[in-house]
Amino acid sequence: MAKKTYDLLFKLLLIGDSGVGKTCVLFRFSDDAFNTTFISTIGIDFKIKTVELQGKKIKLQIWDTAGQERFHTITTSYYRGAMGIMLVYDITNGKSFENISKWLRNIDEHANEDVERMLLGNKCDMDDKRVVPKGKGEQIAREHGIRFFETSAKANINIEKAFLTLAEDILRKTPVKEPNSENVDISSGGGVTGWKSKCC
Amino acid sequence: MEEPPLREEEEEEEEDDDEERDEAGPEGALGKSPSRLTAEDVYDISFVVGRELMALGSDPRVTQLQFKIVRVLEMLEALVSEGNLTAEALRMERDSLRKEVEGLRREGPPASREANLGPDKMVVDLTDPNRPRFTLQELRDVLQERNRLKSQLLVAQEELQCYKSGLFPPREVPGGREEKDVLVSRASSAGRNKEEKTIIKKLVCCFREQH
Numbered sequence: 001m002a003k004k005t006y007d008l009l010f011k012l013l014l015i016g017d018s019g020v021g022k023t024c025v026l027f028r029f030s031d032d033a034f035n036t037t038f039i040s041t042i043g044i045d046f047k048i049k050t051v052e053l054q055g056k057k058i059k060l061q062i063w064d065t066a067g068q069e070r071f072h073t074i075t076t077s078y079y080r081g082a083m084g085i086m087l088v089y090d091i092t093n094g095k096s097f098e099n100i101s102k103w104l105r106n107i108d109e110h111a112n113e114d115v116e117r118m119l120l121g122n123k124c125d126m127d128d129k130r131v132v133p134k135g136k137g138e139q140i141a142r143e144h145g146i147r148f149f150e151t152s153a154k155a156n157i158n159i160e161k162a163f164l165t166l167a168e169d170i171l172r173k174t175p176v177k178e179p180n181s182e183n184v185d186i187s188s189g190g191g192v193t194g195w196k197s198k199c200c
Numbered sequence: 201m202e203e204p205p206l207r208e209e210e211e212e213e214e215e216d217d218d219e220e221r222d223e224a225g226p227e228g229a230l231g232k233s234p235s236r237l238t239a240e241d242v243y244d245i246s247f248v249v250g251r252e253l254m255a256l257g258s259d260p261r262v263t264q265l266q267f268k269i270v271r272v273l274e275m276l277e278a279l280v281s282e283g284n285l286t287a288e289a290l291r292m293e294r295d296s297l298r299k300e301v302e303g304l305r306r307e308g309p310p311a312s313r314e315a316n317l318g319p320d321k322m323v324v325d326l327t328d329p330n331r332p333r334f335t336l337q338e339l340r341d342v343l344q345e346r347n348r349l350k351s352q353l354l355v356a357q358e359e360l361q362c363y364k365s366g367l368f369p370p371r372e373v374p375g376g377r378e379e380k381d382v383l384v385s386r387a388s389s390a391g392r393n394k395e396e397k398t399i400i401k402k403l404v405c406c407f408r409e410q411h
Contacts, residue, residue, distance in 0.1 A: 005358075043343040048354055074340055 006050055006059040010170050011081050012163075013111075015103055016088035017096040018067030021122040024153035025088060026064050029163050034154050041066040043074045051164060053171055060167060079110035084166045088120045091137070091150065092129040097121075100140060116169045117146040120162055125155035238284065242277040249273070 014022040023041050028034055030047040045064045050057055063082065065075035079085070087103050089096040100119070107117060121137040124130075134150055141148030147165060151158040226248050229241035249269055256262045317323070324331050 043339060044347070046347060046350070073336060074343065 006057040008056060008171070008174065009059045009061060010083050010167055012060055012062045012084040012086065012166065013078060013082035014062065014064050014086050014088060015075070015079075015106070016067055016086075016120075017090070017093070017099050020067065020088045020090040020093065020096045021153050022067065022086075022088050023064050025086075025120065025122060025151060025159060025162075026062055028153040028156055028159045030062070032156075034156075036154075040068060043071050044078055049163075051167060053164065053168055056171070058167055058171065060163065062163075076106060076110045079107065079115075080112065082111055082115055083170050084116040084118065085111060086118050086120055086162065086166065088122050089132070089137075090123050091121045091132045091134075092123055092126050094131045097132045097136065104144060114173070116166060116173070117144070118162060118166050118169075119144075119146055119148045121148070121150040123152060123154070124150040124157055125152040235283075237280050239277055239281050242273060242280055245276075246270075246273045 014026060016022055018040060019038065023039075023045070024034060026047055030049045041064055043066050047062050047064065048059065049062065050059045052058070063078050065071070065078065085107055087100060087107070089100055091097075104117075107115065119137060119141045121132060121134070137148055137150065147169070149158045149162045149165075151162055153159060226244035229237070229244035230248065232241055250266075253262060253266050253269070
């Protein structure tokens, strides 16, 4: 019997205003590291991280988008393939919070209808510069029926928890595959890619 | 007595070109507006004043007064000359500004038409080394290629890990080699699936070798 490197492939997407820390959040999750220098993401980038949930190896392909307006035509074309979207704002930047509704509209317009959404208020280590109260983040998340975490890529707060929770939420919606099916069609729709054994 | 003889000399010179004063005579200068006064008018005034002082005779008090009057007239002459020079400079500046304005007015319409391309247009400075040069499509292509290469690198790294951990001997290359064109990062699902297939195939091979 063939051993598998992963059971499922989930595609996640990070969106939000420029400078809120999307790349840092991802870098903390994928490499467990943090870099203070700000380098604006050009267009789109991705990272891979395999996690284990409920006995399943899940490969996360996480797309990191540029927040700058000028890249939007490029980044929005990546919404469609995403099974989970993390919308990030910066608790020290009121504008990034105000723009949440704009980003949610973008999701409605460009992403799959059943995409799993999550709201992150990043930089929660900088409480002295906070302008968005935690309650406001919780409120807007409640209004839209999505999960919410305050995170800090720098202080490593809630980063792994957020990604694992999002992956779990996607896993919960994922139809259970027949374990004995010999020919798993990995190009099938529904977004979830799984396989058991396949000859090369 | 210096003024009268000087005056006579000057008057002969001036008589040819200053008709206005000819009609009024030297006394006419006294009736002029101070802002229109010229150095010649001051000389006329000196002539008139000098003539009247002479008529008063050689009383020492008259002589005393005469020195002061000459001094005052010299001061007046200096002020008038300076005023006239300033006025002339201002006139020249005004004329050149007027010309400049006319020039700008003539060039104005085409220049403003060029700058006013419309609400959605942008003017690019071709001498700016950081001017925009590439299209969105070009950037999209470069990013897709970068992400494709990155995914190929990940596959290669995993494969290398297999070799390193001795999962299969170096001469035995796993199958699926024909699918070298690993495609990822395309917004189209076809590209993504192909990439996944390739990765999966390679990984399956990797782990098959193990057993």
